[in-house]
Amino acid sequence: xxxxxxxxxxxxxxxxxxxxxxxxxxxxxxxxxxxxxxxxxxxxxxxxxxxxxxxxxxxxxxxxxxxxxxxxxxxxxxxxxxxxxxxxxxxxxxxxxxxxxxxxxxxxxxxxxxxxxxxxxxxxxxxxxxxxxxxxxxxxxxxxxxxxxxxxxxxxxxxxxxxxxxxxxxxxxxxxxxxxxxxxxxxxxxxxxxxxxxxxxxxxxxxxxxxxxxxxxxxxxxxxxxxxxxxxxxxxxxxxxxxxxxxxxxxxxxxxxxxxxxxxxxxxxxxxxxxxxxxxxxxxxxxxxxxxxxxxxxxxxxxxxxxxxxxxxxxxxxxxxxxxxxxxxxxxxxxxxxxxxxxxxxxxxxxxxxxxxxxxx
Amino acid sequence: xxxxxxxxxxxxxxxxxxxxxxxxxxxxxxxxxxxxxxxxxxxxxxxxxxxxxxxxxxxxxxxxxxxxxxxxxxxxxxxxxxxxxxxxxxxxxxxxxxxxxxxxxxxxxxxxxxxxxxxxxxxxxxxxxxxxxxxxxxxxxxxxxxxxxxxxxxxxxxxxxxxxxxxxxxxxxxxxxxxxxxxxxxxxxxxxxxxxxxxxxxxxxxxxxxxxxxxxxxxxxxxxxxxxxxxxxxxxxxxxxxxxxxxxxxxxxxxxxxxxxxxx
Numbered sequence: 001x002x003x004x005x006x007x008x009x010x011x012x013x014x015x016x017x018x019x020x021x022x023x024x025x026x027x028x029x030x031x032x033x034x035x036x037x038x039x040x041x042x043x044x045x046x047x048x049x050x051x052x053x054x055x056x057x058x059x060x061x062x063x064x065x066x067x068x069x070x071x072x073x074x075x076x077x078x079x080x081x082x083x084x085x086x087x088x089x090x091x092x093x094x095x096x097x098x099x100x101x102x103x104x105x106x107x108x109x110x111x112x113x114x115x116x117x118x119x120x121x122x123x124x125x126x127x128x129x130x131x132x133x134x135x136x137x138x139x140x141x142x143x144x145x146x147x148x149x150x151x152x153x154x155x156x157x158x159x160x161x162x163x164x165x166x167x168x169x170x171x172x173x174x175x176x177x178x179x180x181x182x183x184x185x186x187x188x189x190x191x192x193x194x195x196x197x198x199x200x201x202x203x204x205x206x207x208x209x210x211x212x213x214x215x216x217x218x219x220x221x222x223x224x225x226x227x228x229x230x231x232x233x234x235x236x237x238x239x240x241x242x243x244x245x246x247x248x249x250x251x252x253x254x255x256x257x258x259x260x261x262x263x264x265x266x267x268x269x270x271x272x273x274x275x276x277x278x279x280x281x282x283x284x285x286x287x288x289x290x291x292x293x294x295x296x297x298x299x300x301x302x303x304x305x306x307x308x309x310x311x312x313x314x315x316x317x318x319x320x321x322x323x324x325x326x327x328x329x330x331x332x333x334x335x336x337x338x339x340x341x342x343x344x345x346x347x348x349x350x351x352x353x354x355x356x357x358x359x360x361x
Numbered sequence: 362x363x364x365x366x367x368x369x370x371x372x373x374x375x376x377x378x379x380x381x382x383x384x385x386x387x388x389x390x391x392x393x394x395x396x397x398x399x400x401x402x403x404x405x406x407x408x409x410x411x412x413x414x415x416x417x418x419x420x421x422x423x424x425x426x427x428x429x430x431x432x433x434x435x436x437x438x439x440x441x442x443x444x445x446x447x448x449x450x451x452x453x454x455x456x457x458x459x460x461x462x463x464x465x466x467x468x469x470x471x472x473x474x475x476x477x478x479x480x481x482x483x484x485x486x487x488x489x490x491x492x493x494x495x496x497x498x499x500x501x502x503x504x505x506x507x508x509x510x511x512x513x514x515x516x517x518x519x520x521x522x523x524x525x526x527x528x529x530x531x532x533x534x535x536x537x538x539x540x541x542x543x544x545x546x547x548x549x550x551x552x553x554x555x556x557x558x559x560x561x562x563x564x565x566x567x568x569x570x571x572x573x574x575x576x577x578x579x580x581x582x583x584x585x586x587x588x589x590x591x592x593x594x595x596x597x598x599x600x601x602x603x604x605x606x607x608x609x610x611x612x613x614x615x616x617x618x619x620x621x622x623x624x625x
Contacts, residue, residue, distance in 0.1 A: 014482075047491060047529045048482075054490035078560040086497035091489065094506050325510030326464040 003034035003068070012045040012076075017052025024056050031064040039080070040071030050083045057087045118318050121240065125314065128241040129248050137241070144246040151212045151247075152254030156261060159207045163262035166203055167191055167269025175278055184278040188285050191270035192292035197356075200262035201301040202349055205308035208255065209341035213316040216247060217337035220320025221330040229321065239321070248313045255309035256302050263301065304352055308345060315340045368434055374399045374532065374564055375420060380429035382415060389415050391588040393429070397532070402558055402565040402578050406610070407585035413568045414458070414536055416585065420566060421455050421534050422446050433532075451479050454525030454533035454563075458540070460517030462509040468520045469505035472496060475527045495523040498553060500546070515542040519550065526557070532564040533557075539571040551577045572611065584610070 004027050009016040020037075029035050037056070060067040067087075072080055133139040175187050220243065223229050232242055267289055274285045319337035323329040368374060373396035380393040390412045397403050397420075405413045418424045420431060422438045431438050438449055455461075462471045472492045482488050496502050499519040509517055518541065525533050538554070539547035551574050557563040569575060575582060575596060582599050584592035584607050592603045600611045 014487075047494060048487070050494055051487050051490035054494055055486055058486075058490070078556065082498055082556060082560065083494060085500075085502055086490075086494040089493065089497060089502045091493065092503075092505060325508065328464040329510065 003036045004029060005036045005038055007038045007040075008042045010041050010043060012042050012049030012052070014046075014048035014052070017049040021052050021056055021059070024059060029060060029063050029065040032066075033063075034066045034068055035060050036068045036070050038071050039069055039076055040073065043073060043075045045076050045079050050079065050086075053083060054086050058091050061090055114322070117322070118314070121244075121318055121321070122314060124238070124240040125244045125248060125317075128238060129245040132241065132245075139249075140242065140246045144250050147247050147250035148254055150215075151208065151250055152258060155208060155211055155254075155258060158211070159204055159258050160261055160265040162207050163195070163200060163203050163265040164269035166199060167195065167266035167271075168273055169269075170194065170199070170266075171270035171273035172277075175273060179278060184274070185280060185284065185288055187270065187278070188274055188280075188288040189292040191267055192289045193294075193297055195263045195266035195301075196293065196297040197300045198349070198353075200266055201259050201304040201308065202345065203266075204255065204258045204262040204305065205312065205345050206342065208251075208258065208308075209312045209345065210338060212251070213312045213341045214334050214338050216313065216316030217320040218330055218334045220317055221323035221333045224321060224323050225326055225330060244313065244317050247317070248310065251309040251313045252306060255305040259301055259305040263298070300352070300356060304349065307348055307352075311344050311348060312341055315344065368399060370399055372435075373397060374401075374434060375566070376430075376432045377416075377420065378430040380416070380419060380431065381427045382412075382419065382424070383427050389588055390419070390426075393585075393588075393590055395583050395590065395593060397564060397566055399531075399564055400558060400562050402554065402567065402580045404575050404579040404582045405566065405568045405585060406570065406575060406582055408610070411585040412588045413585055417534050417536055417566060417568050421453050422450055423455075451528065452530055452532065454528070454530035456518070456522040456525040456533065456535045456538065458518075458536040459514065460509065460512075460521035462517055462520055462524070464509050467506050467508055468496065468501065468512065468523075469493075471509070471520060472524045472527050475524065480528055491527070492523075495526050496520070498526065499523045500549065515546055518542065519546075522550070522553075526563075529561065530563070532566065535565060535567045537569055538567060539569060539574045544573075547571065547574060548577070554578050572613070 006020070006023055006027065008020060012020070024035065027035065037053075057067050069080065128137075129139075171187050171191055174190055175184055178184060178186060220229070223243075229239060232239055271282070271285055271289070274280050275282050316337050319333045319340065323333045375397040377393055377395045380390050381388070382390040393412075393416060395403075405416060407413050415424060419426055422431075422441070426439055429439065433449055433452070436449060438446060441449065462468070463474070466474070469489075469492045472495050473488050476482060476488050476491055480488070480491075482491070493502060493505065496505055499522050501516060501519050501523060504512060504516060504520065509520065512520060518538065522533075522535065522538070525535070535554070538550050542550065554565055554567070555578060558565060565578070567574075567578065579596050581594065582592070582596055583590055584599065584603065586606055592599055592607045594603075599607050603611070
């Protein structure tokens with residue numbers, strides 16, 4: 001079978017390349033047939049013309065034919081040499097295969113792996129936070145003080161404001177239901193008990209997870225991407241000791257304090273509505289609030305805040321250290337940390353609610 | 362875009378005049394003047410912290426200078442409005458030291474980005490062919506569908522060059538092309554730079570420390586020291602009569618006391 005010959009244009013660019021491609025398609029090349037592109041007349045070629053040659057090469061390969069070039073003059077020889085690897089390489093198409101069992105297995109295995117990693121990190125952190133310092137292995141007190149400032153002191157304003165507004169909203173909504181029956185004063189009870197047991201700890205944890213949890217995750221993820229974590233390990237320093245333990249202790253100290261502040265601000269928020277809108281005098285309102293204040297309720301909130309503190313630090317660190325890739329990975333892991341924080345906050349809160357429902361405290 | 366194919370060879374394509382730059386109180390570039398001609402490979406060299414990368418970024422319009430002038434095909438780029446500067450920059454290919462790839466895109470998508478944005482091509486198959494051509498030119502044909510995070514440092518650098526070449530720019534600015542590459546790949550990249558210059562007439566402004574690379578590719582070298590040009594000429598002249606500091610650089614002779622010179 002004699003090969004099909006097509007003469008290339010004098011100048012091979014985007015438009016002449018497109019014409020050439022049409023000619024090749026019209027030539028109806030058969031399997032095993034040779035197609036010869038004659039470049040004798042071609043004295044100029046640009047990248048887009050080259051790209052058309054690659055498309056022609058893909059087409060001929062698809063038809064199981066053979067593409068040959070002939071008559072290359074000096075002007076295009078060098079360019080063809082640059083083009084050669086791309087002409088010789090078939091287009092790689094990404095294939096998306098669907099294997100449900102493999103996919104489920106992969107998810108289960110990776111979840112198990114992640115759980116193990118989390119467990120290891122938790123054990124490591126517990127040791128370096130609560131045991132190692134008493135064995136004389138050191139603790140970074142200065143870093144912990146800086147963290148207290150960053151996590152706690154700098155969060156006071158936003159935390160107080162959020163709790164104040166929540167107190168105001170709850171007073172407003174509940175007063176609308178009970179004021180008609182002359183029971184408006186019981187809103188003070190509701191605010192006190194609600195904030196002491198539940199809302200102060202939960203709202204504070206939400207503020208801290210959005211603020212500090214995300215920051216912890218982004219910090220560690222960036223350190224991992226920039227090989228700072230490898231540098232730490234390479235110096236024989238433990239990540240849990242060096243980075244996580246000071247954060248954990250700082251968080252355990254600041255969370256209860258922020259929760260107490262949140263409780264006070266929530267009560268004040270409710271009081272604003274009770275005193276200025278429901279027209280109760282301040283003495284009556286605060287007296288009723290104090291009557292509703294029970295130590296076990298406040299302790300419930302504080303115990304929760306400690307659990308939330310551990311959860312926020314550990315989830316942030318865990319996600320930060322699992323980062324892969326560059327800047328995109330950092331963004332993904334930070335988002336994941338915040339989403340996990342909020343999810344686990346609700347789950348832990350529900351477990352506490354169940355516990356305290358069945359176990360009277 | 363001021364792409365002047367008929368630009369006279371004797372007129373500089375890029376002209377830098379009395380360029381001065383400060384970072385805060387520190388003087389980084391002190392009265393830099395140089396010309397880049399069409400089809401030339403100009404290498405900017407000098408010690409660490411001498412202002413090489415800063416000068417390169419000024420020439421691509423990425424940094425604002427304190428004073429001075431930079432023209433590209435006669436068009437002043439210092440103080441140019443953002444949208445007009447963007448038009449000029451479409452004529453630049455910029456390959457960054459660490460690649461500067463977008464992590465959220467595959468390597469192929471990175472290379473295709475300028476083609477889609479400015480190339481005026483709608484045919485996806487043709488864009489794909491162009492991307493493959495550029496990637497194969499830098500030896501990364503297999504990496505088209507990989508994410509940048511899956512590449513080594515040297516591969517990222519080459520992918521960055523492929524993206525810089527995507528629109529066939531008349532000039533390519535290349536920061537540290539050979540750093541971090543194995544000798545085979547580094548010399549391959551040098552050959553590619555020469556090929557692109559010889560075959561397509563691409564002009565290169567390259568920042569590098571690599572002596573082998575400088576000797577292979579440079580038509581002209583500009584030696585920066587403490588923010589000033591202390592030599593401008595051919596490599597041969599630099600090695601033979603470039604002055605004490607330049608000759609020390611080419612002879613790889615260390616300072617007697619390493620701290621006696623401080624970076625700017």
